Amino acid sequence: IVMTEEIPKIKIIDAKNFVGKTVTIGAWLRQKRGSGKIAFLQLRDGTAFFQGVVAKADVSEEVFETAKSLKQETSIYVTGEIHEDARSSFGYEMAVSDIKVIGESHDYPITPKEHGTEFLFDERHLYLRHLKPFATLKIRNTLVAATYEFFNKEGFTKLDAPVLTGSAPEGTTELFETDYFGEPAFLSQTGQLYAEAGAMAFGKVFTFGPTFRAEKSKTRRHLTEFWMIEPEMAFMDQEESLKLQERYIAFLISKVLENNDQELDILKRDKDLLRSYTQLPYPRVSYDDAVKLLQDNDFDVEWGVDFGSPEETFLANHFAKPVFIVNFPKAIKPFYMKRHKTRDDIVVSADLLAPEGYGEIIGGSERDTDYDYLKNEIEKLGLNMDEYAWYLDLRKYGSVPHSGFGLGLERMVTFVTGEEHIREAIPFPRMTNRLRP
Ligand code: 4AD
Ligand code: MG
Numbered sequence: 001i002v003m004t005e006e007i008p009k010i011k012i013i014d015a016k017n018f019v020g021k022t023v024t025i026g027a028w029l030r031q032k033r034g035s036g037k038i039a040f041l042q043l044r045d046g047t048a049f050f051q052g053v054v055a056k057a058d059v060s061e062e063v064f065e066t067a068k069s070l071k072q073e074t075s076i077y078v079t080g081e082i083h084e085d086a087r088s089s090f091g092y093e094m095a096v097s098d099i100k101v102i103g104e105s106h107d108y109p110i111t112p113k114e115h116g117t118e119f120l121f122d123e124r125h126l127y128l129r130h131l132k133p134f135a136t137l138k139i140r141n142t143l144v145a146a147t148y149e150f151f152n153k154e155g156f157t158k159l160d161a162p163v164l165t166g167s168a169p170e171g172t173t174e175l176f177e178t179d180y181f182g183e184p185a186f187l188s189q190t191g192q193l194y195a196e197a198g199a200m201a202f203g204k205v206f207t208f209g210p211t212f213r214a215e216k217s218k219t220r221r222h223l224t225e226f227w228m229i230e231p232e233m234a235f236m237d238q239e240e241s242l243k244l245q246e247r248y249i250a251f252l253i254s255k256v257l258e259n260n261d262q263e264l265d266i267l268k269r270d271k272d273l274l275r276s277y278t279q280l281p282y283p284r285v286s287y288d289d290a291v292k293l294l295q296d297n298d299f300d301v302e303w304g305v306d307f308g309s310p311e312e313t314f315l316a317n318h319f320a321k322p323v324f325i326v327n328f329p330k331a332i333k334p335f336y337m338k339r340h341k342t343r344d345d346i347v348v349s350a351d352l353l354a355p356e357g358y359g360e361i362i363g364g365s366e367r368d369t370d371y372d373y374l375k376n377e378i379e380k381l382g383l384n385m386d387e388y389a390w391y392l393d394l395r396k397y398g399s400v401p402h403s404g405f406g407l408g409l410e411r412m413v414t415f416v417t418g419e420e421h422i423r424e425a426i427p428f429p430r431m432t433n434r435l436r437p
Contacts, residue, residue, distance in 0.1 A: 007022055007023060007024050007079060008021070008023050008024070009023070009024045009025070009026070010023045010024070010025060011025070011045055011046070011047045012025055012027075012043075012045045012047055012048045012050045012090070012092070013047035013048050015050070015082050015090075015091075015092035016092070018082045019082050019083065019084055019092070020081065020082070020083075021081065021082060022079065022080060022081050022097065023079070023080070023081075023082060023094075024077055024078070024079045025043075025045050025077070025078055025079075025094070026045060026075070026076075026077055026102070027043040027044060027045040027052075027075070027076055027077075027078050028043065028044055028045075028073055028074070028075050028076075028129065029041055029042070029043060029070045029071070029072060029073065029074050029075075029076065029105075030042040030043065030044055030049070030072065030073075031072065031112055032067075032070060034054075034067075034068075036056070037055070037056045037057070038053065038054065038055050038056065039053075039054040039064070039067040039068060040052075040053055040054075041053075041054065041067065041070065041078070041096070043078065043094075044129070044134075048090050048262065049089070049090060049131065049134075050088065050090045050092060050093055050094065051085070051088050051093040051094070052078050052080060052093065052094045052095075052096045053093060053094070053095055053096060054067040054096040054099075055095070058095070058097065059096065059097060059098070063096075063097070063098055063099055066099045066101065067096070067099055070099075070101070071104070071105050071106060071108070072105060072108040072111070072112075073105035073108040073126075073129070074101060074103065074104055074105045075101075075102040075103040075105070076099050076100060076101055076102060077098075077099070077100040077102060078094065078096055078098070078099050079096070079097055079098040079099075080094040080095045080096040080097045080098070081094065081095045081097070082094055083095055089262075089265065089266075090262070108126070109123055109126065110123055110126055110127060110130065117421075121423060121429065121434065122436075122437075124427075124428060124429075124437050125437045128427065131266055132266070132267065132424070133424065134263075134266075135260075135262075135263035135264075135266040135267050135417070136263075136267065136413065136417050136419060136424050136425060137427060138260060138263045139256055139260050139263050139264075139267075139413060139416055139417050140409070140413045140425060140426075142255055142256050142259050142260055143252050143255075143256065143409065143412055143413060143416065144409070145255075146251060146252050146255035146256075147206075147208065147229055147248075147252070149255075150247075150248055150251045150252070151204075151206050151231065154204065154244070155203075155204055156204040156205060156206050156231060157198070157202040157203075157204065157205050157206075158205070158206055158207075158208065159194070159195060159198035159202065159205040159206070159207055160207065160208075160209060161188065161191025161194035161195065161207040161209060161230075162188065162194065163187060163188050163209065163210065163212075164178070164180060164185050164186075164187070164188070165185065165186055165187075165188045166183075166184075166185060166186065166384070166386075166387040167186075167193055167383075167387045167388060167391070168186055168189060168383070168387075169189065169190055169192060169193055169334055169335070169336060170189040170190050170213075170334055171189075171334070172381075172383070174189070174213040174214045174215055175187075175189070175214060176212050176214050176224075186212075187212035188209075188210075188211055188212060189211055189212060189213055190211055190228065190230065190406060191207035191209060191211070191228070191230050192207075192230055192232065192336075192404060192406065193336075193391050194207065195207045195230050195231070195232035195404060196232055196336075196367060196391070196394055196402065196404070197390075197391075197394055198232065199232040199233060199234040199402055199404070200234060200394055200398070200400070200402075203233070203234050203235070204231070204232075204233045204234070204236075205231070205232055206229055206230060206231040206232070207228075207229070207230045207232075208227070208228070208229045208230070209227065209228070210225055210226070210227055211225075211226060211227070211228045212224060212225050213226075215432070216432055218431065218432055218433070219309070220420060220421040220422060221309070221358075221359050221411065221414075221422050222422065222431070223410060223422055223423070223426065223429055223430055223431060224430045224431055224432065225426075225430035226408055226409065226410050226411075226422075226426070227408075227409040227410065227426070228406045228407065228408055228409065229406065229407045229409060230404060230405070230406045230407075231244070231248075231404055231405060232402065232403075232404035233402060233403055233404060234400050234401075234402045235400055235401060235402065236401070236402060236403045237366060237401055237403060238326075238338075238348045238349075238350065238365065238366040238403050240403070241350075241364065241366070241403035241404070241405060242284065242324055242326075242350055243281075245324075245350075245352060245362055245364065245405055246280050246281055246282045246322075246324075246352075247280070248407070249277075249282075249322060249352070249361075249362075249407075249412075250277070250278040250279075250280055252412065252416070253274055253275075253277050253278050253416060254278050256274070256416050257271060257274060257275060257278075263417075264417075267417050267418055267419070268418070269416075269417060269418040270418075274416065276320075276321070277321060277322060277355075279321070282319075282321055282322045282323055282324055282352070283319045283321065283323045283324065284323075284324045284326050284350075285315070285319075285323060285324065285325055285326070286325075286326055286327050287325055287326065287327050287328045287329065287346065288303070288327070290307070290315055290325050291303050293315070293318065294307075294311055294314065294315070297314065299311055299314065303329070304329050304331065304332070305332075306332045307325075309357075309359060312353045312359050312360060313356075313357040313359070315353055316353040316354055316355040316356075316358075317355050317356065317357075319355070320355060321355060322352050322353065322354050322355065322361070323352070323353050323355075324350045324351070324352055324353075325350065325351050325353060326348075326349065326350045327340060327346045327347065327348065327349065327350075328346065328347060328349045328351070329345060329346055329347075330344070330345055330346060330347045331345075333347050333349055333365070335374065335377035335378060335380075335381060336365070336367050336368060336374065336377075337349050337365040337366070337367070337368065338365060338366040338367055338368045338369070339368060339373070347365060348365055348366040349363075349364065349365035349366075350362075350363075350364055350365065350405075351363050351364075354411070354415040356415070356418075358411060358414050358415035359411060360408075360411070361407060361408060361411045361412050361415060362405050362406065362407050362408075363405065363406055364403065364404055364405025364406060365403065365404070365405075366401065366402070366403040367402050367403065367404065369395060369399040369400070369401060369402075370395065370399075371392055371395040371396055371399070374391075374392060374395060375392055378392075409425075410422050410425035410426050411425075413425035413426075
């Protein structure tokens, strides 16, 4: 295909700069309808979804025949004039004058009829091309970019944690084990211990990478491979950390509202509701008070239990905002969390629960700084001390108060997009029953 110099090759997302001009766009055909005189082509070019109108009276017979013969997902170069069109969801359409087929497509499996979820995820490599995945993953991309922007602005250094590791700070029941030249190794559950080492070198760091949990429970909030952002801050107590966390969440939501208007419309997400979540501060409720509140509302919970999904949903909906539940029982939290000043049954921790049923989006705490205490906790858990000696070193050489937290990216994506199930929030989900594609 020879492109002429006069006809600019553009992306449809830039249509507003080309109204009334003839352009060429590389695109795929999603659907098509029409009559003997006109064909309406539903197109996408990787930046947006738009319509091309082919009027028999305005094009050569050959072009009209080509338009009529296009199959779902055929790739084409389509040339024509850009028009504003208030009726189309994107706001622009193309009056087509020429079509060149690039790659044919036959018997595309995801037809316009309804398909079951399992089928769509078996075809995830193709399903990515469709409206809902496109909108959801564009928003995920905004969250990733906004994360770097926020932490750069706040003076953090991005520090990459390893994926292969010997430690298991979040409990030993959900580990993926692998053979590392004859030694057992695990896929990382968290980058936190490495982030703590980093905070002692760079002050404020964040890790951002895939983390792994062999979660056997099938829920709509659990993946076996998910991406976590783990900031860790030296010389920062829990109160300051909570303020940073809420600023971060409000920043992420604002960035999506600013950049993803079209995608939020596609997903029918209530923007005013999202905007209300940018109002700070978020309420802080102690675990003790949360248990009382739940009991007063007929939940069958005892002090000491971890909250399940119905409890989390009730708590955040009660405040109609993300809510911090602070100071959990020590017995249900990891060994590294800082002991409370006056009570030995709780730790200085906080989970941030999202409203509308999206569950825990952040888990974090201040970290205990005492060498002997931590060594003892690790021994009590029966963990292999060789794997934690380096971590304990951090308490030997200039230990300082420090805090950190982990945001589950996919949980945040479901919350912002309003997606029911976490599998929608990652390009290629890994769950107990899914390793492919
Ligand atoms: O609460 P978690 O287990 O905390 C940690 O891993 C700490 N090391 C974080 C830290 O303090 N640096 O996990 C943190 C977050 C959860 O709040 C949740 O959003 C997400 O990670 N998460 C999952 N997301 C998807 N699938 C799973 N199986 C998840 N498990 C945790
Ligand atoms: Mg947690």
